[in-house]
Amino acid sequence: xxxxxxFMPSLYLFTYIFSRWNEIYVTVFAxxxxxxxxxxxxxxxxxxxxxxxLTTVAIDLVIGIPLAYLLGKKDFPGKxxxxxxxxxxxxxxxSGFGFATMIAWTASYGLAALLGLRVGVxxxxxxxxxPLIMLIVHVALTFPYIVNTVVGALKDLSASFEIVxxxxxxxxxxxxxxxxxxxxxxxxxxxxxxxFARSLGETGATMIVSGVSTTASIAIVRWEFENKLAPAAxxxxxxxxxxxxxxxxxxxxxxxxIKGRRIIPLSVESFIVKLEKSIPRKxxxxxxxxxxxxxxxxxxxxxxxxLYNTVIYWSCDPYTGRVEGGxxxxxxxxxxxxxxxxxxxxxxxxxxxxxxxxxALVGVLAVLLMAHxxxxxxxxxxxxxxxxxxxxxxxxxMVLLWGPHGIGVVDPGFWLIVLTHVVFSVPVIxxxxxxxxxxxxxxxxxSTARTLGAGYYDVAETITLPLVKRGVLAGSLLxxxxSLGETGATxIVMGEHRTISTLVVNMVEALxxxxxxxxxxxxxxxxxxxxxxxxxxY
Amino acid sequence: xxxxxVGGVSKSFGPIRALDNVTFEVSKGEYLCILxxxxxxxxxxxxxxxxxxEPDEGxxxxxxxxxxxxxxxxxxxxxxxxxxxxxxxxxxxxxxxxGASIKGLSEERARDALRRVGLLHRVDSYPNELSGGxxxxxxxxxxxxxGGKLLLLDEPLSALDLLLNIELRYxxxxxxxxxxxxxxxxxHSAEEAMSISDKIIVLRRGRIQQIGKxxxxxHAPSNLFVANFIGEIxxxxxxxxxxxxxxxxxxxxxxxxLKVRGKPPGGVVxxxxxxxxxxxxxxxxxxxxxxxxxxxxxxxFHGVKTRIHLTTIRGLKLIADLWFxxxxxxxxxxxxxxxxxxxxxxVFRYPREGIIKAISLE
Numbered sequence: 001x002x003x004x005x006x007f008m009p010s011l012y013l014f015t016y017i018f019s020r021w022n023e024i025y026v027t028v029f030a031x032x033x034x035x036x037x038x039x040x041x042x043x044x045x046x047x048x049x050x051x052x053x054l055t056t057v058a059i060d061l062v063i064g065i066p067l068a069y070l071l072g073k074k075d076f077p078g079k080x081x082x083x084x085x086x087x088x089x090x091x092x093x094x095s096g097f098g099f100a101t102m103i104a105w106t107a108s109y110g111l112a113a114l115l116g117l118r119v120g121v122x123x124x125x126x127x128x129x130x131p132l133i134m135l136i137v138h139v140a141l142t143f144p145y146i147v148n149t150v151v152g153a154l155k156d157l158s159a160s161f162e163i164v165x166x167x168x169x170x171x172x173x174x175x176x177x178x179x180x181x182x183x184x185x186x187x188x189x190x191x192x193x194x195x196f197a198r199s200l201g202e203t204g205a206t207m208i209v210s211g212v213s214t215t216a217s218i219a220i221v222r223w224e225f226e227n228k229l230a231p232a233a234x235x236x237x238x239x240x241x242x243x244x245x246x247x248x249x250x251x252x253x254x255x256x257x258i259k260g261r262r263i264i265p266l267s268v269e270s271f272i273v274k275l276e277k278s279i280p281r282k283x284x285x286x287x288x289x290x291x292x293x294x295x296x297x298x299x300x301x302x303x304x305x306x307l308y309n310t311v312i313y314w315s316c317d318p319y320t321g322r323v324e325g326g327x328x329x330x331x332x333x334x335x336x337x338x339x340x341x342x343x344x345x346x347x348x349x350x351x352x353x354x355x356x357x358x359x360a361l362v363g364v365l366a367v368l369l370m371a372h373x374x375x376x377x378x379x380x381x382x383x384x385x386x387x388x389x390x391x392x393x394x395x396x397x398m399v400l401l402w403g404p405h406g407i408g409v410v411d412p413g414f415w416l417i418v419l420t421h422v423v424f425s426v427p428v429i430x431x432x433x434x435x436x437x438x439x440x441x442x443x444x445x446x447s448t449a450r451t452l453g454a455g456y457y458d459v460a461e462t463i464t465l466p467l468v469k470r471g472v473l474a475g476s477l478l479x480x481x482x483s484l485g486e487t488g489a490t491x492i493v494m495g496e497h498r499t500i501s502t503l504v505v506n507m508v509e510a511l512x513x514x515x516x517x518x519x520x521x522x523x524x525x526x527x528x529x530x531x532x533x534x535x536x537x538y
Numbered sequence: 539x540x541x542x543x544v545g546g547v548s549k550s551f552g553p554i555r556a557l558d559n560v561t562f563e564v565s566k567g568e569y570l571c572i573l574x575x576x577x578x579x580x581x582x583x584x585x586x587x588x589x590x591x592e593p594d595e596g597x598x599x600x601x602x603x604x605x606x607x608x609x610x611x612x613x614x615x616x617x618x619x620x621x622x623x624x625x626x627x628x629x630x631x632x633x634x635x636x637g638a639s640i641k642g643l644s645e646e647r648a649r650d651a652l653r654r655v656g657l658l659h660r661v662d663s664y665p666n667e668l669s670g671g672x673x674x675x676x677x678x679x680x681x682x683x684x685g686g687k688l689l690l691l692d693e694p695l696s697a698l699d700l701l702l703n704i705e706l707r708y709x710x711x712x713x714x715x716x717x718x719x720x721x722x723x724x725x726h727s728a729e730e731a732m733s734i735s736d737k738i739i740v741l742r743r744g745r746i747q748q749i750g751k752x753x754x755x756x757h758a759p760s761n762l763f764v765a766n767f768i769g770e771i772x773x774x775x776x777x778x779x780x781x782x783x784x785x786x787x788x789x790x791x792x793x794x795x796l797k798v799r800g801k802p803p804g805g806v807v808x809x810x811x812x813x814x815x816x817x818x819x820x821x822x823x824x825x826x827x828x829x830x831x832x833x834x835x836x837x838x839f840h841g842v843k844t845r846i847h848l849t850t851i852r853g854l855k856l857i858a859d860l861w862f863x864x865x866x867x868x869x870x871x872x873x874x875x876x877x878x879x880x881x882x883x884x885v886f887r888y889p890r891e892g893i894i895k896a897i898s899l900e
Contacts, residue, residue, distance in 0.1 A: 179625055
């Protein structure tokens with residue numbers, strides 16, 4: 001029953017659209033004044049979003065697979081730092097990270113300027129026609145999905161396949177192409193789907209770096225603010241639909257190995273093998289260096305630039321020398337950003353704590369249900385849905401469902417934020433909870449306990465819960481950081497309240513850059529601390 | 539000329555000396571087992587021969603060529619781990635043709651290899667659709683098609699249950715001989731090693747203890763460790779008292795005076811008796827030399843043999859195997875007479891580190 005609250009919002013958009021189809025049809029396609037203007041905008045936004053997400057995933061794969069290979073197969077000093085850096089984008093508040101990336105690339109002393117290029121939010125990547133900074137932010141925020149799933153797959157893969165392949169005469173590159181890659185392909189696919197869905201739904205960072213371009217999830221937020229619910233709901237439903245179509249079949253298909261026929265003809269194949277043989281074996285360090293280099297550019301550099309800026313802007317604007325341009329003045333001066341930062345931090349912490357607590361309770365019940373019910377697998381797939389649904393669409397759905405236009409129980413504001421965060425926190429917790437259930441080989445202990453005379457509830461209390469506790473705890477921490485940093489959905493459901501991550505967006509929009517610097521720094525430091533704690537627990 | 543020569547190979551991992559000056563030869567078509575307890579360095583040795591590891595010292599020669607510095611893919615040596623690691627995403631045909639296509643050999647080799655292992659009709663199956671025996675045959679065909687002449691097997695049968703293990707063991711040897719492969723087979727099971735190999739190398743703590751035919755190793759082990767590891771043995775320690783006429787007598791605290799054939803290797807000796815060489819009399823026989831009174835503790839029925847656990851009146855515990863059905867029923871509590879025949883003792887000098895350490899598997 002409780003889980004229904006988790007699934008329902010994702011699906012409610014469809015109900016909403018069907019029940020008001022006439023109204024929506026008129027507004028979107030046949031408006032008396034602007035005609036099908038909304039439809040044109042929807043198509044334009046979707047077009048950009050899909051181009052962006054596909055390009056992002058493509059770059060993710062190019063960066064992510066070598067990096068995963070490095071992390072999954074080798075031990076080297078500083079490895080745990082690299083691991084932290086790849087978890088960071090998963091927990092970092094996206095609006096803050098977007099802001100850091102923006103200043104890192106556009107500032108007069110940023111990387112681009114050093115290379116003699118002029119990069120702004122309006123700089124466009126040729127060929128795919130995507131704003132450059134938007135692409136960089138999306139890659140930085142989504143590549144960990146690929147890295148994490150592929151590292152997991154590589155660690156699970158028995159080393160003997162590669163050993164056998166090389167003893168049969170295959171060059172390491174050939175071995176990767178013909179043996180390792182096909183065997184980890186399912187994980188690469190599921191990582192790509194997650195990355196794609198995340199990129200499609202990314203709102204917080206995108207809003208900050210978007211400039212004049214509008215992606216689908218930003219369009220939803222804007223329309224909702226302007227109270228244009230019809231086109232927003234329509235676009236939201238399209239996004240939810242696409243994400244679900246992607247995730248459900250792939251999740252169901254996973255588990256088996258992918259068996260393929262040979263497509264490349266033998267003559268070409270032997271040519272490729274020869275080519276691969278000519279690659280020197282000692283080249284692998286090059287691959288490692290390049291992947292670490294990318295990592296530092298897209299993750300480390302923004303954070304470093306942010307730190308640097310906070311320092312130089314601390315008391316006054318470093319270029320004009322005006323005190324009004326400094327962080328201290330903005331925080332404690334007439335605009336009094338200090339009190340709004342403090343109050344939004346309190347809101348954020350309260351929301352995150354309450355939402356995580358509720359989610360942990362629901363999550364534990366869900367783990368028990370998934371482990372012991374016949375529909376476990378089905379529930380597992382359904383619980384993936386909130387993870388891939390674009391957050392702004394989810395937020396919209398929550399407002400429409402619970403708010404004044406729907407059931408009318410919860411108005412936008414504090415409690416609706418909590419409710420929304422519960423929706424995407426429960427799947428995070430069940431995910432890690434289930435992982436520890438399976439890895440801990442719990443069915444074995446449970447059946448042992450049953451034969452020793454423990455009843456169903458005894459087993460749950462004495463065996464299952466204590467053993468999945470760590471997984472649930474780690475998941476809760478992840479959910480907590482997620483909740484702290486969530487922007488897209490929160491924007492839509494927050495009403496008059498502000499969380500710290502939405503406040504950063506507001507500050508950037510109000511051009512209060514120094515205050516934004518300070519708030520962002522707080523966010524990033526907090527999430528880095530939480531990453532370290534998370535690794536300690538897990 | 540030997541097919542494979544390993545000369546003075548040593549390898550350390552940090553402070554642990556995994557291999558210490560290992561030297562041996564394998565001739566063409568020979569089936570060699572490397573036998574040793576866990577941690578003896580067996581797998582390290584195999585990985586050095588295959589080229590996956592480089593030795594700290596020493597050389598590996600294959601057909602007279604020094605291959606120590608050559609990467610695994612250019613050695614023509616096939617390494618097969620437990621369960622054979624058939625590629626699960628490829629069909630039988632793709633698995634077998636894999637090495638051939640990479641080395642630019644003809645596909646006909648793969649077809650020929652599959653014909654020789656009798657699996658030409660299963661080319662389109664995936665490994666998970668085959669039985670254990672069929673998987674083993676595919677793995678052998680894969681090696682053959684890749685032009686591999688030396689096959690390295692790393693505990694190939696260890697994960698299997700006993701019946702399948704015995705069946706596949708037999709087939710493995712038969713096929714390897716039929717296909718003319720030179721095989722190095724690593725195992726920790728003495729029984730497996732003895733039943734399958736032409737020659738056994740016993741490895742312990744990175745050092746070779748003995749190289750020899752299975753019978754030699756069983757009946758004439760070079761030290762106490764090998765004697766105990768290759769098969770169960772009763773151990774009696776004592777002091778040499780008297781030597782004459784090709785015999786010597788040993789005084790032992792736990793049995794008394796023992797007469798043994800041969801020359802003593804030192805003043806303090808350890809005598810080993812295999813369970814099947816001990817003779818049990820229900821009534822006191824005529825001839826009293828090397829005869830000791832004992833009480834039966836337990837009788838175990840093993841089908842082909844009957845195992846009897848005994849304690850002599852001086853407190854020595856012994857195991858003895860009877861290969862025929864005893865005429866008079868022996869049950870626990872019975873008093874019997876045990877004979878330790880004078881020519882079936884395996885004699886060692888008393889080890890400096892003590893018996894327990896000398897036979898320890900660590």
